[in-house]
Amino acid sequence: MSIVQSAILNICSNFRLPAEPCVLCGSMSHHGVWCEACDAALPYLAGSHCPVCAKPAPNGEVCGHCLKDPPAFSHTVAVFAYSFPIDRLIQAMKYDEQIFLARMMAKKLAPLPDRSNLPDCLIAMPLHPARLKSRGFNQAQLIAKPLSKSLGIPLLNQACQRLRDTPSQTSLPYDQRGKNMRGAFGCDADFSGKHVALVDDVMTSGASMNALAKAALTKGAARVSAWVIARTT
Ligand SMILES: [Zn+2]
Ligand SMILES: [Zn+2]
Numbered sequence: 080m081s082i083v084q085s086a087i088l089n090i091c092s093n094f095r096l097p098a099e100p101c102v103l104c105g106s107m108s109h110h111g112v113w114c115e116a117c118d119a120a121l122p123y124l125a126g127s128h129c130p131v132c133a134k135p136a137p138n139g140e141v142c143g144h145c146l147k148d149p150p151a152f153s154h155t156v157a158v159f160a161y162s163f164p165i166d167r168l169i170q171a172m173k174y175d176e177q178i179f180l181a182r183m184m185a186k187k188l189a190p191l192p193d194r195s196n197l198p199d200c201l202i203a204m205p206l207h208p209a210r211l212k213s214r215g216f217n218q219a220q221l222i223a224k225p226l227s228k229s230l231g232i233p234l235l236n237q238a239c240q241r242l243r244d245t246p247s248q249t250s251l252p253y254d255q256r257g258k259n260m261r262g263a264f265g266c267d268a269d270f271s272g273k274h275v276a277l278v279d280d281v282m283t284s285g286a287s288m289n290a291l292a293k294a295a296l297t298k299g300a301a302r303v304s305a306w307v308i309a310r311t312t
Pocket of ligand 1: 103116117118
């Protein structure tokens with residue numbers, strides 16, 4: 080390729096997206112809401128991890144915890160480790176309704192799920208109606224919507240509900256989180272034989288995901304996957 084051709088290609092690729100200030104460093108970004116340099120420094124989930132819960136595990140084998148007490152979901156897809164600056168970006172998305180951040184995060188998650196085993200439908204982790212009313216939006220839904228669109232998988236908005244407005248999981252020790260979530264969700268839809276993917280922003284103890292997956296299995300789901308933007312490691 081000649082120098083002129085590569086210069087033209089360079090200019091064209093720079094014009095693919097309008098330049099905007101990077102949310103992380105403030106320099107002009109053609110890459111999206113954060114620039115390429117900041118993207119390269121993000122805590123992408125690296126190394127081998129448990130295919131079930133996405134916690135670090137040697138050789139990518141199922142971890143001891145999942146072997147001993149398997150969760151109701153059988154697979155987790157996670158983009159990032161929940162650490163700086165992803166934690167800050169997720170907080171911004173959650174409390175300031177930064178839809179553009181949700182779109183960028185969905186864009187990062189979209190290529191990861193196994194194309195030979197895509198789910199039949201997506202469910203965004205439901206918020207309790209009282210919580211939804213006070214927050215005004217559901218951040219899991221903000222992520223699930225563009226995923227549904229780009230992957231062509233239906234997002235079922237009304238299929239599952241949060242029945243109890245449980246105390247915040249973060250206020251509880253890990254061992255009480257499962258108990259806190261018991262019976263927290265209900266699903267109306269019939270998932271018979273379906274592969275269902277549950278979408279959320281962060282997986283910490285996995286207790287909410289487990290409880291929602293149980294509710295989907297109760298309604299006949301054949302397989303439940305967990306799709307999250309970030310995983311605590
Ligand atoms: Zn940047
Ligand atoms: Zn595991």
